[in-house]
Amino acid sequence: MTTLDFLDRGVDVYGNEVGVIAHDGTEYTYAEFGQRVDRAAAALSDLGIEQGDRVALLSPNTHWFLETLFAINVLGAVSVPLNYRLIAADYEYILGDCGARAVVADHEYAETVEEIRDAVPVETFVANSADRVDGEWRDYESLLEDADPAAVERPGISEDDPATINYTSGTTGDPKGVVRTHRTEHWHALISTHHTEVTDDDAYLWTLPMFHVNGWGYPYIVTGVGGTHVCQRHFDAGGAFERIQDHNVTYLCGAPTVLDRMLNHYETHDVAATGDKPVRIATAASPPPEATIRTVEDELGWNILHVYGLTETGPLITTSNSPRRIASEGRFTIKTRQGHAMVGTELRVVDEDGEDVPADDETMGEIVVRGNQVMDRYWNKPEQTREAFSGRAEGWFHTGDFATVDDRRMISIKDRKKDVIISGGENISSVEVEDALYNHPDIERVAVIGVPHEKWGETPKALVVPAAGADLTEDAVVAFARDTLAHFKCPTVVEFVDDLPETSTGKIRKVELRESHAASAE
Incomplete structure (x- = not known):
């Protein structure tokens, strides 16, 4: 079970089919793509890269990223995708x-690496394109032209060998390198292919950053089934709609913030929501409000798949894609939930003693998981690795996410452990409060955090981005929340803001918000 199984199948079975469409519209068949992968592998080998070496990859969503990712693994080396938003x-x-x-590195980001060139152990610097970067960088395309693809010899790669190291955001200390083996990548791609139903008739639009958990495994998934990769360097809603039309895109992924931007663009521009084929979108990162699901499916006509996971778990470990239950119980009842564990995945919601919480959809516990897609370890961090697999349930990976579970064994995430607001001894889910507020027609975006309170310890504060032209007041927002929530859960403080800070994957940076607003509250 190696990542190269997916490359080989794509090239062998779909060699004459268009496999990759570059940002500028250039098309590559799978045979051409495979040839470029082999040339990139030969070029890296000529530069001295050997099995087990770590090769960092810094690029937006381009065909260069895809071919270099596979080329690194052809050599048995280890890819280290870098978040291009870092300093x-x-x-x-x-x-x-x-x-x-x-x-x-892509020319757009190579200069940031150039700043610390003398402080890192890197021996070889390759850029696309090198003539657009200051410093001594080898040119990617020139290296490929000079390389002999027939000279590449694949080493013996074990499924237990590291395939990639994905670094976490490091919000609670130095970033941790999540080591994922060929087996974990392979297994994750297989089960994700099943649950997201990707086939050779799909054109997949790259709106999700490729660096983020290796693009949720879609370099392997789409390639293995012979689908078409449609590249977009950076997400923008207008460009996404253009590609959906031009290339008959059928599938994409995006956090709820991506959904919001697509909706805003659709509502303010005269664009078609689909090409000649229906579109579906997988969403994760944070639970999508029911209002967002309703609008995307009713106005855009897209089908939403709700999935959940973490960098350490592949990422995907659950899905709400349950057609039978959607048909019988309603799409909002099911699709707002993170859903069932995926095939081959053991998932529990446990209390502080490691016991399963009752399936009452009310009692919160921490999600713990076991499965072949769960990480091997943190790179050079044995103590943090041990801690991740111990605590409430020994031997299970502890996600830090709090959820409830219902009698169908479907989970519903209520909050990150660190984002739960404890007010007067009561646990308040910030996600539940946000979901309620998103039903207000004049609220475009909202984040709810806990801030210090003299009497209750913490109190909910809502940071609201009003819709264009809205005339909202703090009292109106609080009153709206009180119509649908228990009063102790409602925000006692409301602040109107122009925007909310995000990660590169569309998550709201609540750590940053808590720090800044806690200081002002005190």
């Missing part, structure tokens, strides 16, 4: 921590 100091830490021997 030089972050790259210095990550490149030093993993002991990277080479960096392959």
Whole structure:
């Protein structure tokens, strides 16, 4: 079980079919794509990259990223995809921590690495395109032209060998390198293919950052089934709708914030929501409000798949894609939930004693998981690895997410452990409060955090981005919440803001919000 199984099948079975469409519209058949992968592998080999070496990859969503990712694994080396939103100091830490021997970077971001060039163990710097970067960088396309694809010899790769190291965001300390083996990547791709129903008739639009948990496994999934990769360097709603039309896109992924931006663009521009085929979108990162699901499905006509996971788990471990239950119980009842464990995945919701919480859909516990898609370890961090698999349930990976479970064994995430608001001894789910507020027609975006309170310890604060032209007041927002929520859950403080800080994957940076607003509250 290696990542190369997916590449080989795509090339062997679909060689004459268009496999990759670059950002500028250039098309590559799978045979051409496979040839470029082999050339990239030969070029890296000529530069001294060997089995087990770590190769950092810094790029937006391009065909270069896809082919380099596979080329690294052809050599039995280990890919280290880098978040392109980081700063030089972050790259210095990550490149030093993993002991990277080479960096392959897009010209847009190479200069940030150039700043710390002398402080990292990297020996080889490759850029696309090198003439657009200051410093001594080898040119990617020139290396491919000079390389002999027939010279590549694949080493013996074990399914237990590391395939990739994905670094976490590091919000609670230095970033941790999540080691994922060929087996974990392979298994995750197989079960995700099943649950998201990707086939050779799909055109997949790359709106999800490719660096993020290796693009949720879609480089392997789409390639293995012979679908078409449609690349978009950076997400913008207008460009996404253009590609949906031009290339008959049928599938994409995005956090709820991506859904919001697509909806806003659709409502303010005269664009078609689909090409000649229906569109579906998988959403994760944070639970989508019911109002968002309703609008996307009713106005855009897209089908939403709700999935859940973490960097350490592949990422995907649950899905609400249950047609039988959607048909019998209603789409909002099912699709607002994270859903069932995926095939081959053991998932529990446990209390502080490690016992399963009752299936009453009310009692919160922590989600713990076991499965072949769960990470092997944290790179060079044995103590943090041990902690991740111990605590409430020994031997299970502890997600830090709090959820309830119902009598159908479907989970519903209520909050991150660190985001739960404890007010007067009561646990308040910030997600539940946000979901209620999203039903207000004049609220475009909202984040709910806990801030210090003299009497209750903490109190909910709502940070609201009003819709264009809205005339909202603090009292109106609080009153709206009180119509649908228990009063102790309602925000006691409302602040109107122009925007909310996000991660590159569309999650709202609640750590940043808590820190800044806690200080002002005090």
